[in-house]
Amino acid sequence: MTAADVQDSSMDMMMDNLPQTVDPTTLTSRIIQSDSIQREDRTNDSDNDADDMQMDGVDQPTFQKLSAHAARGGKAEYRRIRCPAHRYTPLRENWEQLLTPLVEYLKLQVRFNTRTRSVEMKTSRHTLDTSSLQKGADFIGAFMVGFEPQDAVALLRLDDLYIESFKVTDVKILRGDHLSRAIGRVAGQDGKTRFAIENATRTRIVVADSRIHLLGSYGNIRLARNAICDLILGAPPGKVYNNMRNVAKRMNERY
Incomplete structure (x- = not known):
């Protein structure tokens, strides 16, 4: 028997051991791992399942969202936006339109300081969002540079402006x-x-x-x-x- 005949016979034996047809209903993974890795993965999976079973029997704590006042440790934050001379009259005429979204939507305390001619804002215990003060400052700042209140209020409603x-x-x-x-x-x-x-x-x-x-x-x-x-x-x-x-x-x- 020649070497070629030996090789042909070994190939025939290997082909006999392989399945002749592939069952389409059987899904097999194409990731081949060594035995040691498979044992380690099975051990980790069993430990995680045990931890999950222990956590299922324990009531998970629920935390309420911190308000802006509580996030600062009960301290209030202040912002002051100075009013230019040419915007003093428009501010007086549109004061109610500016005050409504700041107080009702952002829950801020707002006043106009006539001595320094600036709009002052402060957070309170009613302020819910920590970014309310910055949004309010941007809103008033947009009005001070010349935008109409209807246009500036979009800064409060949209985050990508x-x-x-x-x-x-x-x-x-x-x-x-x-x-x-x-x-x-x-x-x-x-x-x-x-x-x-x-x-x-x-x-x-x-x-x-x-x-x-x-x-x-x-x-x-x-x-x-x-x-x-x-x-x-x-x-x-x-x-x-x-x-x-x-x-x-x-x-x-x-x-």
Whole structure:
């Protein structure tokens, strides 16, 4: 018998030992482990099952959510937002609209200090959320830079809204009439350019002298900022309108 015949006979014996057909109803794992690993895994599984059985018979403790007042150890937190001179009259006229969400929704104590001309907020034992004070400060801060209360209140309801501020001179160094013309290009005739950018990017824009404030989500602020920077750098408004039209079309398709 030759070596080839011996090899053929051994292969035939191995093939005989293998199953001729695979049962599709039988699921087998493709992970092959040594005996020692399998014994160790079985031991760990039995220990975990025993721990689970012991924990099932014990009542699990339930803890109530800590209020903002209790989380600080009973100490109150304060915030003070100074009111600019040009926002004093709008603050007085819209005081009730600003006070309602702060007191009823965030459960904060609010007052206006006439001596320092600033809005002061404080947490109390009724304040539930630890982030209420920061949300309230952002809400009042948005109103102080020029946003309407209806727009600023979105900061209390949505967590993915931000405010970004920059100056026209941060984009390009301009002085005198050149600066005035750049601001005029951003605003447009009767605010048409600003409204077009707001509607296309779903943001809110405030042009306060040479400062520009944007309110919206991160991606939308980026789109609006790029359009405003193009206007400051001297791009024709018609080209910006065309870009905003394309942006609005893409956003409508996305949402």
